[in-house]
Amino acid sequence: MTPPRALPRIVERSLRPVGGRCYRHCDQPLRFHALRLGGPGTGWVLACPSGVVSVTRYVEWGDRPPTARLWRELRRRTVPPTLVRRRDLRSATRHGPELGRPAERDLARRPGGAARVVYWRLYPFRRRGLEHRLFVCLRHGRREAVFFAAPTAGEVPRCPRCGSAVGPRRRSNP
Numbered sequence: 398m399t400p401p402r403a404l405p406r407i408v409e410r411s412l413r414p415v416g417g418r419c420y421r422h423c424d425q426p427l428r429f430h431a432l433r434l435g436g437p438g439t440g441w442v443l444a445c446p447s448g449v450v451s452v453t454r455y456v457e458w459g460d461r462p463p464t465a466r467l468w469r470e471l472r473r474r475t476v477p478p479t480l481v482r483r484r485d486l487r488s489a490t491r492h493g494p495e496l497g498r499p500a501e502r503d504l505a506r507r508p509g510g511a512a513r514v515v516y517w518r519l520y521p522f523r524r525r526g527l528e529h530r531l532f533v534c535l536r537h538g539r540r541e542a543v544f545f546a547a548p549t550a551g552e553v554p555r556c557p558r559c560g561s562a563v564g565p566r567r568r569s570n571p
């Protein structure tokens with residue numbers, strides 16, 4: 398039996414994000430990293446090799462979107478927490494047919510509920526004349542990713558919690 402609100406594995410598989418490339422930043426392939434985001438469901442962050450976040454998603458099984466709880470969980474992992482705004486969290490519901498046949502067959506045996514997906518997307522913004530983007534530090538384990546905003550030009554950004562340089566090292570210009 399699947400415990401309440403945990404995502405059936407077959408549904409999780411059909412909802413795994415597909416790659417793409419880092420849009421208007423480095424054009425490198427995006428990779429997704431599984432994250433625990435506090436609830437019983439599954440989270441992923443899709444980021445480029447430099448740690449620039451494209452989107453963060455969370456999915457759980459339930460009757461309503463877990464948006465409010467996810468908002469709190471993301472704020473706990475974000476420096477400063479005010480970067481996580483409710484209007485940047487979008488939810489969607491996935492039922493059966495769009496998930497593919499195996500998932501659809503599985504869902505037909507589960508009365509009620511649906512896969513509730515919440516997306517967090519922070520678009521690039523300018524501060525003091527510099528373009529800033531959302532970065533993620535993945536050195537804290539799957540439960541404790543750290544999100545922060547930093548300029549995309551200049552030095553490699555450092556995680557505000559552990560001080561590590563995020564992403565591949567750039568050659569320094571003498």
Ligand SMILES: [Zn+2]
Pocket residue numbers: 419420422423424425445446447449
């Ligand atoms: Zn990039």
Ligand SMILES: [Zn+2]
Pocket residue numbers: 534535536537543556557558559560561
């Ligand atoms: Zn860190």
